[in-house]
Amino acid sequence: GDIxxxxxxxxxxxxxxxxxxxxxxxxxIAVDVRIVCATHQNLQQLIESGAFRExxxxxxAEITINIPSLAEREGDPMxxxxxxxxxxxxxxxxxxxxxxxxxxxxxxxxxxxxxVRELENRVKxxxxxxxxxxxxxxxxxxxxxxxxxxxxxxxxVREEADRRAITRALSVADGNxxxxxxxxxxxxxxxxxxxxxxxxxx
Numbered sequence: 001g002d003i004x005x006x007x008x009x010x011x012x013x014x015x016x017x018x019x020x021x022x023x024x025x026x027x028x029i030a031v032d033v034r035i036v037c038a039t040h041q042n043l044q045q046l047i048e049s050g051a052f053r054e055x056x057x058x059x060x061a062e063i064t065i066n067i068p069s070l071a072e073r074e075g076d077p078m079x080x081x082x083x084x085x086x087x088x089x090x091x092x093x094x095x096x097x098x099x100x101x102x103x104x105x106x107x108x109x110x111x112x113x114x115x116v117r118e119l120e121n122r123v124k125x126x127x128x129x130x131x132x133x134x135x136x137x138x139x140x141x142x143x144x145x146x147x148x149x150x151x152x153x154x155x156x157v158r159e160e161a162d163r164r165a166i167t168r169a170l171s172v173a174d175g176n177x178x179x180x181x182x183x184x185x186x187x188x189x190x191x192x193x194x195x196x197x198x199x200x201x202x
Contacts, residue, residue, distance in 0.1 A: 001039040001040070001041025001042075001043055001046055001051075001052060002039075002041065003052075005051075005053070008052065008053045008056050009053070011056060012053060012055060012056045012059060015035070015056075015059045015060070016059070018030060018031060018032070019031065035060065037060055043057055069112070069115055070112040070115045070116055070119065071110075071111045071112050071113075075108075077107050077108055077110070077112060077119060078104060078107055078108055080116060080119055080120075081099065081104075081107050081119060081123050082098075082099075084119065084120050084123040084124065085098065085099070085123055085127060085135065088123065088124045088127045088128075089127050091182075091183075092124070092127050092128050092172065092183050093127050093128055093130055093172055095132075095133055096127050096130045096132075096133060096134070096135060097133050097134065098133070098134050098135070099134055099135045100134045100135065100136050100137070102136065102137045103126075103134070103135050103136055103137050103139070103140055106137050106140060106142055107119075107140070110142055122140055122141075122142065123135070123140075124185070125139075125141070125161075125165060126139035126140045126141070127139075128165060128168050128169055128172060128183055128184070129141075129164060129165065129168045141161065141164075159198070162194065162198060163198050165184060166180075166184070166191075166194055166195065166198060166200060169181075169183045169184050170200075177191060177192070
């Protein structure tokens with residue numbers, strides 16, 4: 001849905017003729033491929049607005065699978081949350097074994113506008129932040145995400161979350177910068193930059 005119109009024309013031509021030309025070349029090369037596409041856009045609306053070619057849509061949409069959002073898949077958020085916890089806990093915080101009942105309720109009821117990626121990031125962060133054997137509602141820190149927009153200052157929310165994550169990562173890593181950076185999924189130089197940005201002593 002984000003492909004610019006000139007590129008849509010080229011893609012349509014390829015789908016029709018099944019040939020390509022190398023950059024700077026003149027010889028057509030036949031290729032046999034299958035195209036799998038995904039989009040978060042409403043293509044019908046884009047077609048109506050002229051932002052997406054209707055002929056390209058029908059070329060691509062031979063078989064379509066509509067994947068419902070995480071909020072529409074009852075039970076899936078909790079299953080995925082457990083899977084993410086089991087993936088991240090062994091390295092990031094081995095003492096974490098699960099979620100409190102309140103945390104599980106919160107995960108099940110949250111709307112997850114960022115879908116699976118948001119859930120994955122929240123669980124990863126919560127595992128790092130957890131001080132006990134179970135992830136709590138406070139560790140998930142979803143209250144800010146559901147607060148009314150006019151009551152939020154996005155910059156402040158992000159800064160506070162960054163500070164807490166850095167503090168917790170340093171604590172879990174016992175001050176080891178390399179390990180702390182790995183826990184947060186960033187490079188060592190990036191972690192140093194974050195520490196400098198938030199006035200942490202190195």
